[in-house]
Amino acid sequence: MRSIVLANQKGGVGKTTTAIHLAHGFAIAGQRVLLVDLDPQGNATVAVQGMQADGEVEPPHASMTAIAERLWLLPSAGSVTADSEAKLDTERLHAVVRGLEKEIDVMVVDSPPRMDDWGWAGVQLCDEVIVPVQAEFFSMHGLSQMMASLEEASQRFPGKGQLRGVLPTMVHAREEIASEVLVDLRQNLGATLLNSVIFRDSSLVEAASHGQSVFSHSPWSKGALCYTELVQEIMHG
Ligand SMILES: Nc1ncnc2c1ncn2[C@@H]1O[C@H](COP(=O)(O)OP(=O)(O)OP(=O)(O)O)[C@@H](O)[C@H]1O
Numbered sequence: 140m141r142s143i144v145l146a147n148q149k150g151g152v153g154k155t156t157t158a159i160h161l162a163h164g165f166a167i168a169g170q171r172v173l174l175v176d177l178d179p180q181g182n183a184t185v186a187v188q189g190m191q192a193d194g195e196v197e198p199p200h201a202s203m204t205a206i207a208e209r210l211w212l213l214p215s216a217g218s219v220t221a222d223s224e225a226k227l228d229t230e231r232l233h234a235v236v237r238g239l240e241k242e243i244d245v246m247v248v249d250s251p252p253r254m255d256d257w258g259w260a261g262v263q264l265c266d267e268v269i270v271p272v273q274a275e276f277f278s279m280h281g282l283s284q285m286m287a288s289l290e291e292a293s294q295r296f297p298g299k300g301q302l303r304g305v306l307p308t309m310v311h312a313r314e315e316i317a318s319e320v321l322v323d324l325r326q327n328l329g330a331t332l333l334n335s336v337i338f339r340d341s342s343l344v345e346a347a348s349h350g351q352s353v354f355s356h357s358p359w360s361k362g363a364l365c366y367t368e369l370v371q372e373i374m375h376g
């Protein structure tokens with residue numbers, strides 16, 4: 140089972156949006172996917188709660204719900220108890236995930252904008268980390284804190300939390316400054332920067348407000364194409 144966490148201590152950079160679309164994209168590509176909401180705010184849980192798989196699909200575990208074909212959600216404990224101060228039961232989480240090796244191909248984990256118990260649980264649970272970063276002038280500056288956390292994670296949890304790549308998000312397609320920021324990120328990060336770029340696209344916001352993924356809401360939008368490309372890059376190399 141592959142395991143990928145979306146992590147960045149900075150808020151509002153596209154972690155939840157990327158987690159949801161990676162999960163949907165992998166499932167569309169034929170993989171059996173578990174989306175884990177590890178943010179006590181439960182944004183991912185709320186975003187997908189109206190989604191349903193066609194037909195009766197038995198989830199791999201009683202605490203999960205089917206949200207699309209081959210795609211299950213492990214909701215946030217915070218949203219289940221309507222309590223954003225909810226405590227994380229790490230042992231139970233690990234027990235649930237350990238039993239899934241045969242039933243799930245890819246686990247995608249959304250995490251909160253800070254390295255608290257929940258944030259650390261995400262990197263401890265996953266082999267790979269994708270760090271979404273909003274493409275703006277101070278992008279590199281904000282990244283250093285996250286890189287330091289990943290360095291610490293590699294010591295605390297050997298083999299876990301390896302950086303798979305940094306993903307530029309909310310890139311303004313027509314602004315010159317955006318391409319300067321991308322060049323700057325490439326110079327600083329080299330191969331650590333993923334090739335995929337997520338452009339700013341209102342379709343992503345509209346899809347979310349309709350409780351849908353952008354793949355079903357507007358399949359030919361820029362947002363859908365960007366996330367399709369990301370899924371291909373993460374799946375194939
Ligand atoms: N590429 C994009 N284009 C336009 N809007 C976007 C894009 N990506 C995300 N958004 C919007 O930006 C807001 C923040 O995105 P998101 O919730 O995914 O970030 P986050 O990193 O999970 O935030 P938090 O740290 O609060 O959990 C949301 O309203 C989302 O719909």
Ligand SMILES: [Mg+2]
Binds near residue numbers: 249251
């Ligand atoms: Mg989020």
